Amino acid sequence: MRILIGVTGSIAAYKAAEVVSALKKSGAEVTVVMTEHATELVGPATFRGLSGNEVRVGLFERWPGKPIHIDLATGHDVVAIIPATANIIGKIACGICDDLLSTVVLSTRSPVLVAPAMNEAMYGNVAVQENIATLKERGISFIEPETGWLACGVEGIGRLASLDTILAAIGDAASTADVAGASDAVAAPKAAAASKDLAGRKVVVTGGATLEPLDEVRFISNRSSGKMAAALARVAVRRGAETVLVAGVMAVPPPPGVKVVRVETGAEMKQAIQDEWEDTDCIVMAAAVCDFRPERVAKGKLKRRDGLVLKLASTDDILGSFSRKKNKRMMVGFALETENAVEGGKRKLDEKDLDLVIANNPLREGTGFGSDKNAGYLIYRDGRVEEMPLMSKLDLSEKVFDAVASHLAAMP
Numbered sequence: 001m002r003i004l005i006g007v008t009g010s011i012a013a014y015k016a017a018e019v020v021s022a023l024k025k026s027g028a029e030v031t032v033v034m035t036e037h038a039t040e041l042v043g044p045a046t047f048r049g050l051s052g053n054e055v056r057v058g059l060f061e062r063w064p065g066k067p068i069h070i071d072l073a074t075g076h077d078v079v080a081i082i083p084a085t086a087n088i089i090g091k092i093a094c095g096i097c098d099d100l101l102s103t104v105v106l107s108t109r110s111p112v113l114v115a116p117a118m119n120e121a122m123y124g125n126v127a128v129q130e131n132i133a134t135l136k137e138r139g140i141s142f143i144e145p146e147t148g149w150l151a152c153g154v155e156g157i158g159r160l161a162s163l164d165t166i167l168a169a170i171g172d173a174a175s176t177a178d179v180a181g182a183s184d185a186v187a188a189p190k191a192a193a194a195s196k197d198l199a200g201r202k203v204v205v206t207g208g209a210t211l212e213p214l215d216e217v218r219f220i221s222n223r224s225s226g227k228m229a230a231a232l233a234r235v236a237v238r239r240g241a242e243t244v245l246v247a248g249v250m251a252v253p254p255p256p257g258v259k260v261v262r263v264e265t266g267a268e269m270k271q272a273i274q275d276e277w278e279d280t281d282c283i284v285m286a287a288a289v290c291d292f293r294p295e296r297v298a299k300g301k302l303k304r305r306d307g308l309v310l311k312l313a314s315t316d317d318i319l320g321s322f323s324r325k326k327n328k329r330m331m332v333g334f335a336l337e338t339e340n341a342v343e344g345g346k347r348k349l350d351e352k353d354l355d356l357v358i359a360n361n362p363l364r365e366g367t368g369f370g371s372d373k374n375a376g377y378l379i380y381r382d383g384r385v386e387e388m389p390l391m392s393k394l395d396l397s398e399k400v401f402d403a404v405a406s407h408l409a410a411m412p
């Protein structure tokens with residue numbers, strides 16, 4: 001697999017080094033093209049060292065002779081701009097080719113991936129949004145930015161997508177090209193794409209945090225980022241399932257190809273599942289549903305001077321209520337256990353009559369809310385327990401759907 005990574009002048013340029021390193025480690029051939037401005041932020045030597053190839057910056061570096069942009073535009077399976085500035089997005093949208101990277105992008109017939117990274121205000125700017133919309137209409141794929149802490153010191157949307165998301169997107173794009181040989185990270189999606197063992201199945205994934213209102217402006221919620229659900233939905237789509245993501249509050253964008261149903265409260269989540277229930281084959285409950293809700297929701301805004309004693313009521317047991325009427329549907333649950341994960345997971349599996357439980361401890365170092373990794377145990381109906389070491393949420397999702405695919409295939 002031959003991949004061209006374009007690096008532009010975003011503060012996130014250093015993160016492209018990790019992408020190049022991971023691709024290279026997995027056996028891909030990587031060439032890096034940097035803009036002049038990117039070289040102000042990271043030295044070309046970093047990318048030369050990581051890719052093992054000369055880094056290209058100038059349009060006229062190798063002239064006269066065969067123009068370098070034609071060479072680069074024709075020789076790659078995927079062209080991925082990581083990170084992409086507002087500037088390069090605008091240039092591609094307008095057909096401007098005033099440097100090597102923009103000229104390569106406009107000259108290539110390879111799939112182009114764009115991973116924006118910028119300040120929240122820049123990202124929200126009408127010109128930037130219109131340019132993104134134009135490029136999407138023309139078939140350019142975006143690796144959507146995440147919401148979180150930005151280098152400019154504010155919280156908001158505009159942070160470069162995570163390494164796992166970027167590698168998965170490159171893998172997806174490369175899997176449409178007829179090429180062989182790639183990394184674990186890049187090859188895994190290809191292998192799954194080839195098998196499509198969930199084709200003809202409908203999978204519902206729930207994810208993110210629910211929130212329960214306290215008054216008309218405040219709510220209680222939890223720290224779930226929705227990353228696990230986004231990874232699950234991405235893998236389900238890749239393996240051929242018709243996939244619905246019932247999404248509470250999520251800090252990451254849903255993957256492409258998924259029907260997204262947005263909800264806020266637990267009651268809305270229950271209704272959304274009910275709406276999809278009839279023809280669903282498998283439901284994976286990865287959402288962090290609030291166990292409690294304020295017993296009474298105040299009108300308007302509660303006043304500080306009045307003081308507040310909060311009385312909470314238990315919310316509905318969504319998983320249990322659907323599990324009781326599941327028939328042939330496969331029910332998969334997550335058990336967040338801060339101690340004795342296996343014991344707690346087995347109890348949940350029995351009590352709620354589930355087919356598979358992923359027991360994990362979100363407080364374990366390197367895992368949990370907001371992390372790109374997870375670890376824990378797969379607990380099966382027949383009593384088997386499989387320990388899962390620390391791995392990416394995408395790899396964990398592959399394991400979950402391996403179990404789902406064999407369970408569904410064994411159903412009469």
Ligand SMILES: Cc1cc2nc3c(=O)[nH]c(=O)nc-3n(C[C@H](O)[C@H](O)[C@H](O)COP(=O)(O)O)c2cc1C
Nearest residue numbers: 008009010011012035037038085086087088117118
């Ligand atoms: C320290 C620094 C960080 C920057 N970070 C970003 C960024 O994250 N995203 C962005 O769109 N522009 C960012 N800019 C502005 C771009 O570098 C500027 O628009 C430049 O013209 C982009 O050129 P290029 O697209 O050719 O690399 C940054 C500028 C500076 C000085």
